[in-house]
Amino acid sequence: MPTAHRNYFNQLAPTWSVNPEEDEWILAHLKAFGIVPDDRVLDVGCGTGRLAPLLRCLTGHGGLVVGTDFAEHMLRRARRAGNACDHVCSDACCLAYKSASFDKVICFSTFPHILSPIVALREIHRVLRPGGRLLILHTCCSRQLNEFHAQLNGVVAQDHLPRAQELEKLLRRISFNVVKINENPKEYRVEARKPGESAG
Numbered sequence: 001m002p003t004a005h006r007n008y009f010n011q012l013a014p015t016w017s018v019n020p021e022e023d024e025w026i027l028a029h030l031k032a033f034g035i036v037p038d039d040r041v042l043d044v045g046c047g048t049g050r051l052a053p054l055l056r057c058l059t060g061h062g063g064l065v066v067g068t069d070f071a072e073h074m075l076r077r078a079r080r081a082g083n084a085c086d087h088v089c090s091d092a093c094c095l096a097y098k099s100a101s102f103d104k105v106i107c108f109s110t111f112p113h114i115l116s117p118i119v120a121l122r123e124i125h126r127v128l129r130p131g132g133r134l135l136i137l138h139t140c141c142s143r144q145l146n147e148f149h150a151q152l153n154g155v156v157a158q159d160h161l162p163r164a165q166e167l168e169k170l171l172r173r174i175s176f177n178v179v180k181i182n183e184n185p186k187e188y189r190v191e192a193r194k195p196g197e198s199a200g
């Protein structure tokens with residue numbers, strides 16, 4: 001486990017704040033991603049669980065919403081918020097779930113911090129059911145985000161989000177079908193599907 005990164009996010013947990021004005025934008029993206037009632041959804045790098053109520057609103061109570069993060073202090077806040085979701089401590093590179101457990105996986109504002117992205121993408125591929133889908137989402141483009149990280153002193157200064165077209169190539173190498181990519185100053189969205197018989 002990348003201890004320096006985990007410590008970094010753990011020490012940020014007590015003061016981690018999110019902008020509630022982004023919720024509407026995020027919800028629109030989750031809807032466009034096609035989350036439907038009864039879906040089993042995994043939020044990788046869930047932090048303090050900001051997506052949980054939005055995901056629960058779309059899956060209904062028949063679905064399963066799981067948030068996972070390696071920073072246990074972030075998870076503690078997520079659990080305290082409730083939202084009828086499970087919050088489980090695990091590294092994106094070694095997910096604590098059986099193969100084909102989820103219909104959808106979301107990775108919101110987290111991908112550049114995962115130090116072994118290929119390993120993590122293979123893990124995500126494994127836990128998705130055939131036909132299941134992955135959404136990697138950010139509120140700005142890779143250039144802006146990489147510049148933002150570079151001016152933060154500390155372990156995240158080198159964290160790098162590849163351009164959406166580069167990520168597309170990476171996903172193809174891991175046998176994902178890339179469904180949609182969109183990158184502009186206000187959004188970074190890459191959507192991919194694990195090949196298989198059932199649509200979703």
Ligand SMILES: C[S@@+](CC[C@H](N)C(=O)[O-])C[C@H]1O[C@@H](n2cnc3c(N)ncnc32)[C@H](O)[C@@H]1O
Nearest residue numbers: 009045046047069070071091092108109110113
């Ligand atoms: C920038 S925060 C975003 C948190 C949340 N998605 C949000 O929007 O508030 C990135 C999160 O990813 C988690 N993270 C980074 N690398 C991880 C890894 N390899 N495995 C699990 N979680 C990871 C961090 O602990 C942190 O909570």
